[in-house]
Amino acid sequence: MSLTLNSKIPSGPLEGKWQKHKASIKLVNPANKRKYSVIVVGTGLAGASAAASFGELGYRVKAFCFQDSPRRAHSIAAQGGINAAKNYQNDGDSVHRLFYDTIKGGDFRAREANVYRLAELSVNIIDQCVAQGVPFAREYGGLLANRSFGGAQVSRTFYAKGQTGQQLLLGAYGALNRQIAAGTVEMHSSTEMLDLIVADGRCRGIVTRNLRTGRVESHLADAVVLGTGGYSTVFYLSTNAKGCNVSAIWRAYRHGAGMANPCFTQIHPTSIPVSGEHQSKLTLMSESLRNDGRVWVPKKKGDTRAPGEIPEHERDYYLERRYPSFGNLSPRDIASRAAKERCDAGYGVGPMGLGVYLDFSDAIKRLGLSAIESRYGNLFDMYSNISGENPYEVPMRIYPAPHYTMGGLWVDYNLMTTVPGLFAIGEANFSDHGANRLGASALMQGLCDGYFVIPYTIGDYLAGEKPGASAADAAEAKAAEERAAKRLGSLLALKGKLPVDHYHRRLGRIMWDKCGMSRSKEGLQGAIQSISALREEFWQNASVTGGGSELNQELEKAGRVADFFEFAELMCLDALNRNESCGGHFREEYQTEDGEAKRNDAEYCYAAVWSGRASGGHELSKEPLQFENVHLTTRSYK
């Protein structure tokens, strides 16, 4: 079926849309709020802030996370910072500039109205977090400090050393705890969503498995909110946590929710390079390091000298050379591709030749060792733990790694998917970052959606619904539970030879090679075939040990990897459909003479929204993107 995509963007001038919308959407009477129940899946920045805010408003909330505590959701690992248009530095920042930078950074593939709202609300986030006791970095005068981040020419990033995500999440976790204590939120940790319950065309709840006991049960509610993050682990090796997965949003897709731009994935330029076959994940070195570090490779191909022995005039500071006005602070997609270009051409460093230097020696000379230590101490420690090298003395080696996914469930201005009653927030939706996300914008979006958007917009939906479950809902819940149990049964029946991780690793390799930093028609067509063959083999020869009614980590992984096999195919299909290069999506056939991305606004200025066909296969619908407030320009950082 083709989807009806009504984005519900309010009319009128950009600056007034959100205010106007808030004034015109329906409200739920305070006395009636407790009659409505809301399920929130995921307790990262988006999920925890939404669940806490719903609880404060008086809704009955159930929150779920697969980790053993909501505080361990992967937002905790975000390092660098959070953007807000406070203009505390008096350097010319404004809501409009943050809006423009985000639209441009996203290579003109995001919705104007959503991005403007994000920029507008960014200032409230900082106020909220400071009030919660988030210990942001401060100046000696006692006021908040800022730093600059890739893709921006103003200092608008707020940070707490290299642990900004942790501190923001602990703030949201505190707000959530307050509601748990008040009895408005019922928390279910170590519990994974297996499926959605959809009855009469509306989302009515979820089916879950308690990961400690194996118990499968259903939970009914008047609305379901997915804050389940992104799908970078489709590449197996990524900077995401091992448990991150696509399952919740893929289950939503299978129930008819549109999936938008799944091929828009972000490859982060500064991760520690792979050291061997044993590698299980990649560790990010915050982008903030590029404020003081200079990126270079030797000018001579295959130069094996130690970095300290390569004289200044034999070094190629290729970002500064190619992009003189942004230099080392070029946006992520650009910096990543530039690193790949140098390594592919044979100039890479390190044992496998897949690395470039990030050198702090100039900054240490200029600012002193202690200044660098106070800015990046924990990151330097992490680097030396992993690599065994001391970055104060030897330049770091870095290489791009999958980090964030801009694609996700299609949502309207109210953050509702194409399934009524099902909402998606944070990284799980597609709405704000277009084809490439700027640094320090993910935390901003997660908290913006959770604290300041969905608490209003969910009311607009609920006000039109009668609270409580019907007999039809209960019947569908039972059927969904049975389907979920049957699927678990088929995974437990996998008694082949090889562990699930083996297949995940191979799937990741295909995706990285063919649907990673650069893509081609031929490669993608081949990938679709390889994925399908590998999926067959997985269902024949994977092994899942243990039983269903106990803690069984192999079973958990098998369910997630099985969903990745289906999702990966759609990702390739989307990349194949988009005959242009934009943001993180680089198609080799579409580039300028000097290797820059070549966008095709005439034909691809739309969000590609996919839906599953009943007969199998996927169907494409399009949401045209209209730019009324910015001119579509070629994105240049030169």
Add this chain to the structure above:
Amino acid sequence: MNLTLFVWRQEAASSAGSFVEYALDGVSEDSSFLEMLDMLNEKLVESGHQPVAFEHDCREGICGSCSMSINGRPHGPKRLTTACQLHMRMFKDGDVIYVEPFRAGAFPVVKDLVTNRSAFDRIQQAGGFVSVQTGAAPEANATPIEKDHADEAFDAAACIGCGACVAACPNGSAMLFTAAKVSHLALLPQGQPERSARVAKMVEQMDSEMFGGCTNHGECQEACPKGISIKYIAQMNRDFISAAVRKARSLRGAMRAQ
């Protein structure tokens, strides 16, 4: 490198566990400790055995999921390092390594190396927050905070909630964890209005769980992967006594008024 591992295997909370010996060859010294366990698990699955269950997620030392002791020490031999950040170059070829779950009365074993640390969440729910509604916050720069105070609050807030402090304590005490949480907010102006009530409620919750008391061994500080100082325990004790005195005074006042 070739290793001999003794890994704690326990089917469920109710069953008895024991160390099981495994020989593991060809481990890369660049791999992390958890990657070494992944390797063991893949071999176990390939030979039809159940893999070792262990908690992990971010694998970059921040989520606090890892909960294993290595050769008797929570998170292993390297200071300021979680198990996931521990790399095999810390060990030598031929080493014998013992791996077991965090041991503490308040952290019952769920399976193998997985423990139940929900007591930490309950301590936080008792009062580890500032009561501010979404939307009710004043302008962020309205209250300047002395940089030293902000930094000290940050150092306390760096706690990842892993529980190594409890596992390292001979008494299984959660004083360092609770103190870090209490101090983070006690050091900031935003935390002042609820300061007394917070410390009283959190300590009460801590006491109601199966944690032991603090007898100043200082092992918690040694084991903490984030280097959280026991000075925060002193800070919490001070706040706790002051809260208790205040409460007693206000009760006495109430009686007089009758």
